[in-house]
Amino acid sequence: MGSSISPSGAGQALYRTMVRIRAFENAAEAASQGGVSAYGQQAAGSAKVRGPLHLSTGQEAVPAGVCAHLRASDYLTSTHRGHGHTLAKGADLARMMCELFGKATGFNGGKGGSMHIADFSVGMLGANGVVAAGLPIAVGAAHAQKILRKKDDITVCFFGDGAINRGPFLEALNWARVYDLPVLFVCEDNRWSATTASGPMTAGEGASVRAASMDIAATQVDGNDVFAVHETAAGLVAEVRGGGGPRLLHALTYRVKGHVSVDLAAYRDPAELAAALETDPIARARGALLAQGLTAATLDGIENAARDEVDAALAAADAAPWPEPGDAFTDVQTTGAGQWH
Amino acid sequence: MALMTTQELSYSEAAVLAIRREMEADRRVVVLGEDVGRGGIFGQYKGLQQAFGADRVIDTPISEAAIMGAGVGMALAGLKPVVEMRVVDFALCGMDELVNQAAKNRFMFGGQGRVPLVARMPGGIWDASAAQHSQSLEAWFAHLPGVVVVSPSTPQDNYSLLRAALQCGDPVVYIEHKTLWGVRGEVDDGMAVPLGKARRVREGNALTVVSWSRQVQACAEACDALAAEGIAVDLIDLRTLWPWDRDAVLDSCARTGRLLVVHEAVQVAGFGAEIAASAAEATGCRVARLGAPRIPVGYAPVLEAQSRVGAEAIAAAARRLLG
Numbered sequence: 001m002g003s004s005i006s007p008s009g010a011g012q013a014l015y016r017t018m019v020r021i022r023a024f025e026n027a028a029e030a031a032s033q034g035g036v037s038a039y040g041q042q043a044a045g046s047a048k049v050r051g052p053l054h055l056s057t058g059q060e061a062v063p064a065g066v067c068a069h070l071r072a073s074d075y076l077t078s079t080h081r082g083h084g085h086t087l088a089k090g091a092d093l094a095r096m097m098c099e100l101f102g103k104a105t106g107f108n109g110g111k112g113g114s115m116h117i118a119d120f121s122v123g124m125l126g127a128n129g130v131v132a133a134g135l136p137i138a139v140g141a142a143h144a145q146k147i148l149r150k151k152d153d154i155t156v157c158f159f160g161d162g163a164i165n166r167g168p169f170l171e172a173l174n175w176a177r178v179y180d181l182p183v184l185f186v187c188e189d190n191r192w193s194a195t196t197a198s199g200p201m202t203a204g205e206g207a208s209v210r211a212a213s214m215d216i217a218a219t220q221v222d223g224n225d226v227f228a229v230h231e232t233a234a235g236l237v238a239e240v241r242g243g244g245g246p247r248l249l250h251a252l253t254y255r256v257k258g259h260v261s262v263d264l265a266a267y268r269d270p271a272e273l274a275a276a277l278e279t280d281p282i283a284r285a286r287g288a289l290l291a292q293g294l295t296a297a298t299l300d301g302i303e304n305a306a307r308d309e310v311d312a313a314l315a316a317a318d319a320a321p322w323p324e325p326g327d328a329f330t331d332v333q334t335t336g337a338g339q340w341h
Numbered sequence: 342m343a344l345m346t347t348q349e350l351s352y353s354e355a356a357v358l359a360i361r362r363e364m365e366a367d368r369r370v371v372v373l374g375e376d377v378g379r380g381g382i383f384g385q386y387k388g389l390q391q392a393f394g395a396d397r398v399i400d401t402p403i404s405e406a407a408i409m410g411a412g413v414g415m416a417l418a419g420l421k422p423v424v425e426m427r428v429v430d431f432a433l434c435g436m437d438e439l440v441n442q443a444a445k446n447r448f449m450f451g452g453q454g455r456v457p458l459v460a461r462m463p464g465g466i467w468d469a470s471a472a473q474h475s476q477s478l479e480a481w482f483a484h485l486p487g488v489v490v491v492s493p494s495t496p497q498d499n500y501s502l503l504r505a506a507l508q509c510g511d512p513v514v515y516i517e518h519k520t521l522w523g524v525r526g527e528v529d530d531g532m533a534v535p536l537g538k539a540r541r542v543r544e545g546n547a548l549t550v551v552s553w554s555r556q557v558q559a560c561a562e563a564c565d566a567l568a569a570e571g572i573a574v575d576l577i578d579l580r581t582l583w584p585w586d587r588d589a590v591l592d593s594c595a596r597t598g599r600l601l602v603v604h605e606a607v608q609v610a611g612f613g614a615e616i617a618a619s620a621a622e623a624t625g626c627r628v629a630r631l632g633a634p635r636i637p638v639g640y641a642p643v644l645e646a647q648s649r650v651g652a653e654a655i656a657a658a659a660r661r662l663l664g
Contacts, residue, residue: 075418108451120453125417130441136410137442143411144418147371147396155414168437171407178402331452333511335489335536336584341619 017064023306056084058256061281063088065229069237075155077134082127091119097313103320132163135172142181154182162193176246185248190255211248223251224281345531353522355496359503373399374425409435426462444487467519472637477606482514490582494557496526501534539586545573548599553579562652608632
């Protein structure tokens with residue numbers, strides 16, 4: 001655990017970020033049941049959150065620990081499992097829920113949903129439905145920061161362990177090093193690529209070693225220890241901000257839920273899940289904060305506030321209007337916006 | 342801004358001048374791609390790195406996905422990138438970045454961002470270069486919501502349309518022709534050509550011929566042969582495939598009652614089918630298409646020739662339509 005965390009300050013803030021993500025994921029999961037036809041389930045049509053919903057439950061420590069060091073003017077690219085990244089970067093939770101519900105008041109006006117959650121106003125350039133697609137976009141954003149000499153702003157790029165087997169991972173890391181760009185790559189290694197274990201599908205030792213082979217310093221961290229993530233990311237963000245070029249953080253965590261919310265992950269060894277739950281990042285942080293002298297009442301208060309915030313968001317999303325049919329035809333393109341010709 | 346002048350330039354020199362003007366006018370315009378610092382393999386970036394520096398004319402690794410994807414990221418972060426793909430065949434290595442990212446970004450994120458990039462991907466048969474260097478894929482991109490598709494046939498149009506593409510604010514698929522680079526013509530550097538406006542190449546009332554890119558030359562040759570037979574063709578160079586100049590084409594078809602669409606791309610599911618169907622629906626005119634057979638382009642001259650649509654075939658198709 002990082003010694004720089006004081007129980008009353010940053011520690012509480014990290015805890016708050018994690019429990020807000022967990023509460024959001026739990027609510028979205030509940031609202032999504034029957035929302036998609038996959039994994040043996042049929043969409044019932046009554047679900048509030050429809051379509052594939054990729055939950056980051058159990059992975060909260062990584063975005064919480066990393067994004068605590070970021071500003072709104074820093075950019076962030078994300079994955080299909082991007083709710084935690086978006087919340088940690090500072091997006092409004094209620095507008096996120098509205099987007100998951102497909103409502104006009106969502107960040108994307110209902111055009112994107114969970115897989116395309118984004119808040120450009122806080123530098124969050126979008127979740128992405130394509131594995132590894134955020135990596136080239138991130139190096140482009142970082143390249144622009146360098147060309148435009150935007151103070152010492154940086155770009156952070158979250159991706160999963162599955163992404164390192166796609167070509168854009170190699171192309172983007174090479175690019176970042178060739179141009180010495182201000183980008184921090186964060187591999188959220190949750191050990192699963194959809195319904196396939198990543199290990200047997202990955203040659204060598206994974207993200208860190210591949211980064212090192214391209215002369216990008218890589219650091220491995222226990223991704224379920226928010227204080228360790230926070231402290232390690234502090235150093236890496238400072239190095240990237242200081243003009244040191246790209247860095248990679250390899251955070252070892254675990255995907256507690258299935259690939260999507262209706263995937264029960266019955267293919268998984270129950271012992272593996274049970275072991276992972278023993279290292280739940282929120283439970284561990286709670287224990288550590290209590291040991292540091294915080295009271296249970298204080299931590300309960302943070303959790304209750306998060307649940308209240310999510311309940312209010314659910315109510316707001318429920319009450320919010322749907323997009324108008326005509327909205328399907330806006331923001332396609334300005335030149336040549338014709339629907340039929 | 343330089344004084345307006347008219348000068349004789351090649352198709353590639355015209356493109357260089359267009360980018361130079363845009364880079365002078367807007368510091369957000371940058372170029373990225375393989376070999377651009379040496380001027381590009383067709384000379385289409387000649388002198389730009391010397392003029393604007395390696396930070397704005399960026400030599401890149403052979404990484405089409407990263408070139409296109411970085412272009413998207415740059416655009417979201419405030420730049421206006423010219424993304425060089427070398428040839429359209431190689432752009433296929435950057436398709437997720439173009440189709441799923443660049444083209445979708447504005448809509449998918451509810452208008453939070455824009456992707457003002459111009460992706461240059463020269464198309465068409467490149468002599469003796471075989472199947473992976475000779476494709477005409479413009480119909481793929483015309484089919485894709487979110488992008489503008491441009492295919493200039495003359496130095497003037499390459500100058501004016503490239504400038505228009507860089508100013509339009511949406512992703513543009515910019516398909517120059519691999520063998521037009523040396524074609525010379527007068528270029529008025531003050532002339533603006535809006536996207537979506539066709540050009541009338543020949544005027545006539547017997548039938549309408551619509552084409553674009555290098556095939557405009559072959560069509561013009563065919564028109565000259567037909568003119569000698571007393572057949573006056575209305576030849577239209579579409580210039581922009583999306584949006585295409587429906588008014589110009591339909592006005593002509595309504596007048597002539599006959600439309601022949603000619604393109605270098607494979608005829609099956611080509612963009613000619615879209616134009617022919619639109620014209621038939623709107624005007625009831627007789628229509629015909631002429632494109633390449635549905636085969637990969639071969640290497641040996643006799644094989645390659647099977648994919649070419651020449652002036653004689655165009656004239657013959659026109660006569661059939663009149664018959």
